[in-house]
Amino acid sequence: MHDYTKFFKSNSGYNRFVKGIYDKYRSLGKFAGVVKLKNLSSDEANVLSRLFGVSMNSSENVNLSIKKFLKIMSESKYNDFDIATFISEYFDISLESKSAEKAKKRETEMEFYEQFCVGNSLGNAWMREVVSQRDVSFKIIHERYNKDKVSLEREIVNIISCINNLPQESTLLSIYSASITGDPHYLDLDGTHSSLFFYALCYLDEIKYPVSREDKILLLSKFNILIDNLSNSVITYKLISDSNAINEFSKNGEALVLTMQNIMNRKVFSGINNCVFVFENPSILSYIIANKLNISVVIVGGFPNTCVYLLLDKLVKNGCALYYNGDFDPEGLLIAQMLKDRYEDKINLLCYDKESYVKSKSKKLISESRLKKLDKVFNRDLIVMKKLLYENCISGYQENLMEILKMEVEKILKSNFSITISEDR
Numbered sequence: 001m002h003d004y005t006k007f008f009k010s011n012s013g014y015n016r017f018v019k020g021i022y023d024k025y026r027s028l029g030k031f032a033g034v035v036k037l038k039n040l041s042s043d044e045a046n047v048l049s050r051l052f053g054v055s056m057n058s059s060e061n062v063n064l065s066i067k068k069f070l071k072i073m074s075e076s077k078y079n080d081f082d083i084a085t086f087i088s089e090y091f092d093i094s095l096e097s098k099s100a101e102k103a104k105k106r107e108t109e110m111e112f113y114e115q116f117c118v119g120n121s122l123g124n125a126w127m128r129e130v131v132s133q134r135d136v137s138f139k140i141i142h143e144r145y146n147k148d149k150v151s152l153e154r155e156i157v158n159i160i161s162c163i164n165n166l167p168q169e170s171t172l173l174s175i176y177s178a179s180i181t182g183d184p185h186y187l188d189l190d191g192t193h194s195s196l197f198f199y200a201l202c203y204l205d206e207i208k209y210p211v212s213r214e215d216k217i218l219l220l221s222k223f224n225i226l227i228d229n230l231s232n233s234v235i236t237y238k239l240i241s242d243s244n245a246i247n248e249f250s251k252n253g254e255a256l257v258l259t260m261q262n263i264m265n266r267k268v269f270s271g272i273n274n275c276v277f278v279f280e281n282p283s284i285l286s287y288i289i290a291n292k293l294n295i296s297v298v299i300v301g302g303f304p305n306t307c308v309y310l311l312l313d314k315l316v317k318n319g320c321a322l323y324y325n326g327d328f329d330p331e332g333l334l335i336a337q338m339l340k341d342r343y344e345d346k347i348n349l350l351c352y353d354k355e356s357y358v359k360s361k362s363k364k365l366i367s368e369s370r371l372k373k374l375d376k377v378f379n380r381d382l383i384v385m386k387k388l389l390y391e392n393c394i395s396g397y398q399e400n401l402m403e404i405l406k407m408e409v410e411k412i413l414k415s416n417f418s419i420t421i422s423e424d425r
Contacts, residue, residue: 004078005089013043014051021066022087026101031083035064109145116156123160126200136209137199155193158186163200167224170264170310176225189216189227217306232260232307235299237285239276242268253292255285260307269314271296273413276315278347280326280335280398287402295409300326303335312343322347323412325405328357328385328396329366330373337379349381350408351401357388359404360396 008014020035027033037044042058049056051072056062073081088095116127130138144152158181167176174184181187187194201219202209210216217227235257238250243266249256263269270276276296279285285299298315300308315322324339324347326332339347366389377386389395398405 001089002078002080002085004073004081005086007078008086009090011043011047013041013047016044017048017064018087018090020064021069021083022091024066025087025095031066031070033066035066037062037064109142112145112149112153113141116160121160121164122204123163123200126163126203127156127160129203130199137196140195140199155196158193159196159200162187162197163204170224170226173220173225173227189213214303214305218309221306221309226260226264226310227306228260232305233257234263234305234307234311235282235285235301236311237288237297237299238272238294239296239298240268240270240272241266250296253289255289258307258311260310263307263310263314266314268318269311269320270318271315271320274320275412276320276322277350277409278312278322278324278339280332284325284398284402284405291406293406293409295413300324300335300339303331304338309342312339312347316343316346323350323409324348325350325352325398325401327398328360328389330370330377330389333377333382333385333389334373336382337377340379340381351404352381352385354384354388356401356404357385357396360398360400361392362395362397362400364395366393366395 008018016037017035020037021031024033024035025031038061040048040056040058040060040062045056045058045060048062048064052064052068070083073083084095087093110131113127113131117124117131130141141152141156144155162176162180165180173187177187178184185191187197198210198216198219201223205219205222207219210219220227235255237255238253239246239256240250241247243262246256246258246262246266272295276298278298278300280300280302282299282301285297288295288297298308298311304312312322322339322343324336326335336349336352340349371390371393374386374389
């Protein structure tokens with residue numbers, strides 16, 4: 001230890017001042033600035049007055065220039081004085097600035113992430129994307145790294161394993177979660193770990209993070225993961241299935257509510273003449289049953305739930321043509337767009353024209369706040385209806401369109417029946 005270090009360590013009155021120099025260095029990365037000392041003790045006032053050649057009193061607040069301190073030391077008997085050596089010896093440390101410490105911590109953290117980026121799996125690819133893009137998911141991981149690195153390591157391993165082992169067949173979330181992590185609640189929608197899992201699924205599906213619970217459920221369904229199999233349901237009429245029980249309801253002309261479990265357990269769903277008509281409101285089905293229309297129907301019942309999508313997916317997979325009609329209001333058009341986005345040319349919009357709108361018009365005005373929802377409607381098949389709603393600000397309802405819908409349905413059935421007969425020959 002150098003003599004100058006011994007000198008300053010010999011008197012505790014210098015302690016706060018020397019510590020202030022070190023704190024400034026860690027903050028700025030260099031020996032500069034001012035050390036602020038509040039409420040000087042009598043010892044501090046005595047030794048610092050002699051050192052700086054300025055009278056200081058106990059209880060006084062002072063600002064001491066590091067630059068001036070270095071000048072004083074360079075002119076003292078300690079002509080070999082080196083500030084870095086002095087601080088290192090004084091605190092018995094290896095001197096590093098805060099910026100250097102932060103850089104070292106960042107390097108260590110990135111090395112931690114790197115272990116999960118190596119490999120060709122989907123999970124590894126997701127982690128590489130997270131680390132390179134530094135998006136919201138990276139911020140979550142970074143916060144959890146600082147909080148508990150060991151727990152984070154287990155979590156990342158689990159999420160990567162989940163992504164690498166997505167189910168090939170419809171599987172309940174709890175069962176899937178238990179099979180991968182050992183905990184059926186590990187991926188609960190509102191749980192701690194599900195956020196990273198959903199970010200990983202968004203990466204695979206190339207979509208934004210789902211905000212609502214329903215959006216999360218729909219995202220899971222794209223990867224054959226189902227939230228539950230009983231509470232979700234859909235109203236149907238005269239569907240054809242590989243289930244005698246379902247076919248019996250169809251034969252008797254009775255409406256049938258199917259749960260997710262019912263749909264999951266069946267491989268085949270189809271419709272009469274290979275057509276299924278999809279309507280927004282249950283009241284349409286009451287009209288169809290009362291008029292004994294021999295058609296297959298699915299009722300969406302507002303914004304589609306997971307059960308609706310699961311059933312429509314199976315109908316499309318079995319080659320069914322879908323025809324949809326809903327209310328002519330902002331919400332109805334959004335539902336139509338959601339279905340078109342998912343099924344594209346596999347679903348046809350029914351009666352989305354000016355004549356049908358005029359016939360369906362009600363006396364109910366659409367508020368300005370609801371009209372703003374139309375800004376999200378951009379499907380080309382809905383542009384005409386969107387314009388009519390903007391111009392008229394009046395909703396149109398299916399219940400006012402029953403006769404027109406009936407005629408359109410009969411045209412479609414005749415057309416499909418002719419095609420079917422021709423193909424059979």
